[in-house]
Amino acid sequence: MEAVIGKIAAIEGVFYIRGLDNSLRKALENEKVYEGEIIIGDANNTPAENVTVSIADGSEIVVLGKEKQLFDSSLLNREFSNEDTVTNKDSIQALLEKNGDIDNIEDLETAAGEEEIVDSTDGVKSVFLDANGAITDINADLRDVAFAEETTESRDDNYLLNIDTNNTPIITDVLATATETNSLERIYEGQLEATDLDAADTHTFQQTGTATVVTNGESMAVVTDLTVTVAANGSYTIDGNFDQLADGETATVIFTYTATDNSGAQNAISEPKTVTLTVTGSNDQPIVSDVALTATETNGLEAIYEGQLEATDLDTTDTHTFQQVGTATVMASNEVVPVTDFAVVVAADGSYTVNGNFDALAEGETATVTFEYIATDDSGTASSVSEPKTVTLTVTGSNDQPVVSDVNVNSSIEHLYANGASLAQIETLAGTTISNSGSTPTDGAAIKFIIETGANETVSFNWDFFDAEEASSQPMINFNDFSFVVIDGVLMTLEDAVAQDVNGNTVLSHTFATAGNHTITFGVMNSTDTAYSSALDIQHISGGVIVDIQTVGNVISAQNNIYETNGLEAIYTGQLVLTADIDTTDTHTFQVDANSITATLNGEEVTIPGLTVNITNADTGAYEVIGNFDQLAEGETATVTFEYTATDDSGAPNAISEPKTVTLTVTGTNDTPTFSTGAGADEGSVTEDATNPTLSTTGTLVVSDEDD
Missing domain, CATH: 2.60.120 (Jelly Rolls)
Known part of the structure; x- marks a missing residue:
């Protein structure tokens, strides 16, 4: 493990530390400096900016402006003054050129020895002592040190730093934020920067690897069409479709980049750094659509339609509730057709029912139900409510069978x-x-x-x-x-x-x-x-x-009694009527089943001469009953029955009603008897016998009566 040479006591400006592995880090106050590490001043530092390093032996080294200093064991236990200053070549050259004009140079600190008081006059060469107390030509020595070929090795007789010709460019991590707006968009544009101790270097930039994106959504919102483009000049763009981010939801785009200087050296490429862009979602207004539906009425009050409203939302984690807007309306194609018990119910989850009695619709007739609805997302934002849209339900009538009654x-x-x-x-x-x-x-x-x-x-x-x-x-x-x-x-x-x-x-x-x-x-x-x-x-x-x-x-x-009169006659005229047809616009015709016509007398079927039932007007149902009921005696009754139907104009299979029965009771009246001669007797006579006044007849007398 490398020994600690010192610790940064104070810092003004920007300085870097190059490690033994050639990595570069920013110098921070109280940071340790290890043996073999180099402190480098930023190319943009002013001459007055400096970093002070407390050496392990209690002394301090100050690195000024843009300079570089190697820290190794040669800095320990030396005979420098407590505070040594490392200055640059330009300062030394200026000092040498002005030397003849300086009468007094006090407190000059060098890396070659302790403080010296120098008296000088024009044309007199200054004398400096080295660390061993010997007289030295400071001009020559400083020139040798300041302008000698740079090397990475430290020198025992001076502590100016000389390092590689090229310095690796330095880049930093970048943090940025953006807010998504709408659809595929250029979510961010930025400019990458590099610092380089070699102020004259130019740089190009490159993305390394592939950009990634992660979200914090409850369910992973998908970011589509993500593209990161890094130009050679460091300008970069991030494009993508972040619409699926809900309000406040975030997506983090991450990519790495490097900078390359124009030296062509092995250390021309910087260490990679990361750009992190945090994109915050804004609410996208939910979208609903017009809905067109059809249904066929069946029977009575019914839930004519049950459906489910849907909403689309670019914010995929949003939830939605649904509401009806205004009042539902219903309009029949034939305005005289009533639709009763009409109601539309929309639940918060979007399920809805349309109820009503559409039975009055005839075959093929339609009624149009319309109502508006909206969807509201859970964002609570101004754009949380969709634009209203319309549900249109067209209900087509089916034929309802007509009804007649006995x-x-x-x-x-x-x-x-x-x-x-x-x-x-x-x-x-x-x-x-x-x-x-x-x-x-x-x-x-x-x-x-x-x-x-x-x-x-x-x-x-x-x-x-x-x-x-x-x-x-x-x-x-x-x-x-x-x-x-x-x-x-x-x-x-x-x-x-x-x-x-x-x-x-x-x-x-x-x-x-x-x-x-x-x-x-x-x-x-x-x-x-x-x-x-x-x-x-x-x-x-x-x-x-x-x-x-x-x-x-x-x-x-x-009581409505019907009496027979004489011979074949229209014994009764009446009108058949329709009991019901739910299809209120249907028209009807009436029919009599001729095979159903019967007559009964005392419970027994009898034949009534000429008995017929005729429909005289099929549209109105007018009819007549014709027959010869003369055979009925006074007060005797015969009951006539027949079946009839009504047919609507729908042409549907159920257009004809079930048959019903008309019952007609005919009451007999007395018919006058008639007399006639018998068969084969053309005439008869009565003879009065004057002597014996008695009556006598000849021939046959026949009595007939229609009343059997």
Whole structure:
């Protein structure tokens, strides 16, 4: 192990220590100096800057400015003064040239001896003593020392340092910082520097090895497209895509470099040093996209779609939450189509559901659901929220099978006469104000049906309005009697007397969107006068279950009996109705199954001559039952049944409803018997016997009756 020669006591400026292995380190205060090491002043030092080394024997050596000093055992136990100064060649040369002009040079310290007082005059040669006390020619000695060929060996008779011709350039580790901004970028530009005791040297720079990058992320954020370029002049650039760094996350780029001077010597290349660049991530705004989806409605209220929102983020360690922005909307391609119970729910994790009842969409009809959403990352920065984007869900309707119901033609008919109840009583029953344009209602009658229905079930009534004023033999009195219907509190007018012919007979059908009990109130009103009472007949045809019936005024309930009259006839005309079709825009036609037409009498199937059921208008469902029911005796009944269906216009496999049955009971009337002569008897006679007045007949008398 090398002996310690001394320790650096004080330092001003920049000085280096070259070790025995030719390595170079910066001199620091209190640092030990070992035997054989060289202290070198930086090329940029001023002459006044110095380093003081305390030698092990108690003396001190001062190295000035840019000078070099070898420290070895020859510095120990010498006869120098306590403080020796190492000066440079230029200073010595100047001293020699000025020697003749100096009268007094006091306190000159050299590496050759102790302090001497020298008196001098112009032209008189100065005399110096060497370490042994002998007179010496200081000019010659100093010239020999100062300007002799440099060598790495120390000299016993002087302590000026002479070393190799070339000095290795010196570089240092570099620390730098940067903040990533966006995508592939030039993250940093810098300039490498070298110091060299050989001030005239020029230098080139080189990267050594491959640059590396490490991150401190929870999961390793990937830095892509990393490129380090070191130019010969020491300028360097670092390029890369650091976008995956989250806010505050860091990536450290490390590469090593060297400097080479232009000496061509073996020590022309510096020791390698490291450039360390710490790149700090900034938040990248999360990105969401417009989403286009499709779904097909199936049945009733349903979760028509369930999905998952996604966000992309260059900061790969960010987490995200999702939020709906504003209110979701739904628009059907046909604006009359209602979408009910509509709701969109977006969870924080991005899962979402679209709920609604899209059953009203017909085959191929569409409804478009739209809502906006955003994603928010966990950075807490101003850019943590994405731009809003839109989810568009197109729901396509599938056909819903139409529904018809069994029909009892003979269900009771409610006869309402426009008298017996005040306007106030009628309004209380109906639950709303009763009015009609151009009318002044006075009194009348009303009937309220409480009906239980399913969702989207259609209820149908046949109504027949009779305007007594119009039918009066008196001159026409236009007091505007009218009939009305109130459905769940909403008033509609069935018929008024504004027109000359106000009598009406048709079917009222209403589809209830929700299941439960509903109210339908029918009424007929007198307007202004009380002389003539108009009337309204109401008959429940199909749909729902009648829970209760309430009336005010003159209302008479009667069974709807159908009587045969004579021969082949249209015994009944009616209208088939649709009970329900969830596809509200569908149109329908009606059909009768001819093979299903039957007639029974006393439980036994019978043949009714000419029995047919004809659809007279397929679009409206109007039909007639034709047959000869003359065989029915007074009060005897025959029951006719037939099946019918409704077909929507979708063309889908389920476009035809399930068949339902119409039941019609025909009641017989008495047919007048007829008399005729018997077969083969063209005539008959009665003879009166005057003598014996008795009657006698000849021939055959036949009695016939259609009533079997």
